[in-house]
Amino acid sequence: xxxxxxxxxxxxxxxxxxxxxxxxxxxxxxxxxxxxxxxxxxxxxxxxxxxxxxxxxxxxxxxxxxxxxxxxxxxxxxxxxxxxxxxxxxxxxxxxxxxxxxxxxxxxxxxxxxxxxxxxxxxxxxxxxxxxxxxxxxxxxxxxxxxxxxxxxxxxxxxxxxxxxxxxxxxxxxxxxxxxxxxxxxxxxxxxxxxxxxxxxxxxxxxxxxxxxxxxxxxxxxxxxxxxxxxxxxxxxxxxxxxxxxxxxxxxxxxxxxxxxxxxxxxxxxxxxxxxxxxxxxxxxxxxxxxxxxxxxxxxxxxxxxxxxxxxxxxxxxxxxxxxxxxxxxxxxxxxxxxxxxxxxxxxxxxxxxxxxxxxxxxxxxxxxxxxxxxxxxxxxxxxxxxxxxxxxxxxxxxxxxxxxxxxxxxxxxxxxxxxxxxxxxxxxxxxxxxxxxxxxxxxxxxxxxxxxxxxxxxxxxxxxxxxxxxxxxxxxxxxxxxxxxxxxxxxxxxxxxxxxxxxxxxxxxxxxxxxxxxxxxxxxxxxxxxxxxxxxxxxxxxxxxxxxxxxxxxxxxxxxxxxxxxxxxxxxxxxxxxxxxxxxxxxxxxxxxxxxxxxxxxxxxxxxxxxxxxxxxxxxxxxxxxxxxxxxxxxxxxxxxxxxxxx
Ligand code: FEO
Ligand code: CA
Ligand code: CA
Ligand code: CA
Numbered sequence: 090x091x092x093x094x095x096x097x098x099x100x101x102x103x104x105x106x107x108x109x110x111x112x113x114x115x116x117x118x119x120x121x122x123x124x125x126x127x128x129x130x131x132x133x134x135x136x137x138x139x140x141x142x143x144x145x146x147x148x149x150x151x152x153x154x155x156x157x158x159x160x161x162x163x164x165x166x167x168x169x170x171x172x173x174x175x176x177x178x179x180x181x182x183x184x185x186x187x188x189x190x191x192x193x194x195x196x197x198x199x200x201x202x203x204x205x206x207x208x209x210x211x212x213x214x215x216x217x218x219x220x221x222x223x224x225x226x227x228x229x230x231x232x233x234x235x236x237x238x239x240x241x242x243x244x245x246x247x248x249x250x251x252x253x254x255x256x257x258x259x260x261x262x263x264x265x266x267x268x269x270x271x272x273x274x275x276x277x278x279x280x281x282x283x284x285x286x287x288x289x290x291x292x293x294x295x296x297x298x299x300x301x302x303x304x305x306x307x308x309x310x311x312x313x314x315x316x317x318x319x320x321x322x323x324x325x326x327x328x329x330x331x332x333x334x335x336x337x338x339x340x341x342x343x344x345x346x347x348x349x350x351x352x353x354x355x356x357x358x359x360x361x362x363x364x365x366x367x368x369x370x371x372x373x374x375x376x377x378x379x380x381x382x383x384x385x386x387x388x389x390x391x392x393x394x395x396x397x398x399x400x401x402x403x404x405x406x407x408x409x410x411x412x413x414x415x416x417x418x419x420x421x422x423x424x425x426x427x428x429x430x431x432x433x434x435x436x437x438x439x440x441x442x443x444x445x446x447x448x449x450x451x452x453x454x455x456x457x458x459x460x461x462x463x464x465x466x467x468x469x470x471x472x473x474x475x476x477x478x479x480x481x482x483x484x485x486x487x488x489x490x491x492x493x494x495x496x497x498x499x500x501x502x503x504x505x506x507x508x509x510x511x512x513x514x515x516x517x518x519x520x521x522x523x524x525x526x527x528x529x530x531x532x533x534x535x536x537x538x539x540x541x542x543x544x545x546x547x548x549x550x551x552x553x554x555x556x557x558x559x560x561x562x563x564x565x566x567x568x569x570x571x572x573x574x575x576x577x578x579x580x581x582x583x584x585x586x587x588x589x590x591x592x593x594x595x596x597x598x599x600x601x602x603x604x605x606x607x608x609x610x611x612x613x614x615x616x617x618x619x620x621x622x623x624x625x626x627x628x629x630x631x632x633x634x635x636x637x638x639x640x641x642x643x644x645x646x647x648x649x650x651x652x653x654x655x656x657x658x659x660x661x662x663x664x665x666x667x668x669x670x671x672x673x674x675x676x677x678x679x680x681x682x683x684x685x686x687x688x689x690x691x692x693x694x695x696x697x698x699x700x701x702x703x704x705x706x707x708x709x710x711x712x713x714x715x716x717x718x719x720x721x722x723x724x725x726x727x728x729x730x731x732x733x734x735x736x737x
Pocket of ligand 3: 360456559631632646682
């Protein structure tokens with residue numbers, strides 16, 4: 090969800106994630122008694138310790154490793170490019186700016202046909218909107234999390250496997266570094282930008298809004314020097330009206346069925362994402378509450394609905410006025426809202442697959458997911474729930490993922506869901522969320538009810554309320570980075586949140602003490618406020634991607650200081666005191682989010698989300714400045730001019 094609040098957007102988008110819905114009374118970080126000064130000393134020790142515990146010696150000894158031929162000069166070759174200065178980043182914000190060693194190409198703006206010739210293109214003309222039917226065959230809006238699944242020429246969409254990158258199955262020369270499926274989330278687009286009306290006047294208006302939300306699976310290929318959309322049987326749009334399957338412990342719960350008996354349809358507010366080791370795409374449903382409303386003035390949220398922030402007006406989309414599924418007060422659809430707030434698995438190589446909502450991963454405002462394969466083959470998945478005073482989660486599969494798949498099961502259906510408790514001494518505990526916990530068995534009838542009310546369950550076990558957990562990503566030594574975007578409501582500082590209020594956010598780094606074990610270490614990776622007054626200032630960390638070489642890419646979402654727009658900065662995590670280096674500067678009003686790579690790490694993809702906040706008076710991106718065209722979300726293809734690894 091955007092942090093920017095223009096008058097136009099204020100109608101449709103509140104900033105509700107900045108306000109807690111956590112009524113548990115769990116001791117927030119702000120209440121943890123801690124002496125900031127002594128904690129500071131502990132932290133310094135911990136950070137130095139990190140060089141030996143979190144980070145392998147070879148990372149420090151071979152700084153150029155993986156940097157490719159484009160490795161920068163000087164003492165820091167891992168992140169060797171010359172960072173964009175504030176002056177260079179603020180010259181012209183009608184188009185993106187990249188560091189001088191880099192270049193970019195605009196790909197798949199909102200309205201691009203999902204395949205060449207599939208439908209007409211929408212080009213941002215405010216006088217000619219797509220129809221819902223056209224929009225269902227076009228790239229959606231609100232580009233966010235994404236992943237590139239490489240393919241080789243011998244890939245077959247029927248029973249085929251995604252290519253493992255260059256060199257495998259090389260047939261006539263089309264390899265995964267130039268050819269693959271891009272899965273991309275379409276988080277949101279407000280009514281005025283999409284339909285030209287602040288509120289829907291017809292069901293068609295609602296259907297258009299619904300059609301631009303969801304996910305795109307699109308085939309792309311580098312032809313010559315430019316990437317293009319190409320045809321593929323696997324290409325498809327997944328929208329608010331696409332049939333869905335449920336799996337896992339809550340799948341057959343009556344709490345996911347409505348009296349009217351309607352089939353499960355759709356995914357919405359698809360924010361961050363993550364790939365699985367077995368080659369599928371996970372898309373995360375975040376602010377799903379905002380698309381629901383109530384036509385009955387007497388409707389009141391129950392405890393569960395209140396915890397997820399449902400209100401009678403929602404975010405102002407007005408879908409409930411014409412589509413009964415989204416009317417919280419319609420008794421025929423009383424459980425429709427329970428069908429959202431999940432992580433959804435999509436097969437990028439099979440255009441006929443029904444996406445699966447994996448209930449074992451819990452129901453929260455899922456920002457993103459990062460999966461790590463443990464040494465015994467099980468997986469651990471790390472997930473943030475983005476709201477002020479909400480929590481950090483982990484899921485650990487019961488079986489090794491290869492064994493689960495061999496047994497005809499999903500590794501995402503059978504496992505343990507846990508929530509983080511951060512202790513004052515730099516340790517933490519993963520608290521189980523299951524019916525094995527007496528307090529939870531007392532509260533919920535079964536695991537299905539517990540999962541549907543994941544937030545309430547986490548309240549009960551005493552999870553630590555956090556400063557809006559956004560993305561997670563796994564570092565080169567298995568450490569996990571958590572972006573905590575901000576918490577303007579914080580009143581009292583404490584060990585892990587030394588600033589109150591915390592409008593700039595911070596990044597925490599955790600490391601499980603054993604694979605799948607219940608204890609972890611944590612430390613603050615960086616306080617964004619510590620960069621204020623420097624050339625490399627950044628705030629409001631949101632999107633996060635750690636590459637296997639030790640680089641950490643952070644996309645920001647929030648008003649940046651010094652006249653800057655939202656940006657991508659890069660850290661060398663192998664340094665003792667990592668500092669951000671500015672790689673990309675966005676366009677006016679946008680947010681930079683999502684991050685994907687080709688297998689050789691020489692092509693990266695990042696998204697320009699909500700350029701101009703949808704207002705043509707602010708931005709016409711990707712068209713040149715004309716004060717007319719509606720700005721459109723788009724993907725940027727990022728490469729080094731010398732062909733080196735991105736970030737080097
Ligand atoms: Fe969709 Fe919390 O950002
Ligand atoms: Ca966003
Ligand atoms: Ca985000
Ligand atoms: Ca955000």
